[in-house]
Amino acid sequence: MPLLGYNPALAAGRLTMNKTYEIISVEDDDDLFALLQLVLKEEPVRLRRAHDGGEALQLLSEAKPDLLLLDISLPDMRGWEVLDKAAAENRLAGVPIVVLTSHSEPPHRLIGKIQDVAAYINKPVRPPDFRDKIRQILGLD
Numbered sequence: 001m002p003l004l005g006y007n008p009a010l011a012a013g014r015l016t017m018n019k020t021y022e023i024i025s026v027e028d029d030d031d032l033f034a035l036l037q038l039v040l041k042e043e044p045v046r047l048r049r050a051h052d053g054g055e056a057l058q059l060l061s062e063a064k065p066d067l068l069l070l071d072i073s074l075p076d077m078r079g080w081e082v083l084d085k086a087a088a089e090n091r092l093a094g095v096p097i098v099v100l101t102s103h104s105e106p107p108h109r110l111i112g113k114i115q116d117v118a119a120y121i122n123k124p125v126r127p128p129d130f131r132d133k134i135r136q137i138l139g140l141d
Contacts, residue, residue, distance in 0.1 A: 025049050026074065061091065
């Protein structure tokens with residue numbers, strides 16, 4: 001007979017009670033960010049936004065997120081530059097990175113592999129697939 005209040009998933013470390021996952025989304029497209037908010041609204045996440053690379057680096061200097069959603073084409077620098085600068089200051093150690101981009105060319109995917117991104121998602125984003133990938137990466141499945 002199981003112990004009262006015992007949760008095997010919690011005991012195994014696969015589930016945390018009342019955990020809110022911090023996600024930084026580096027996205028300059030207002031419509032896409034609104035879609036990401038809508039898709040993740042039922043998930044235990046706090047989605048913070050950076051409109052460009054400089055703002056992303058500022059947010060990363062304030063606190064380490066549980067996940068970084070990163071666009072490659074930003075107004076002030078490439079997303080890859082954000083990763084390089086943040087890594088040089090050890091701001092992303094252990095943080096999974098999901099690249100959201102319209103760049104599906106092989107050189108970009110290769111850079112993603114070199115940068116050790118957790119997922120490379122092409123735009124336009126398919127909401128169910130996006131949500132499932134985020135849940136998987138955060139261990140919510």
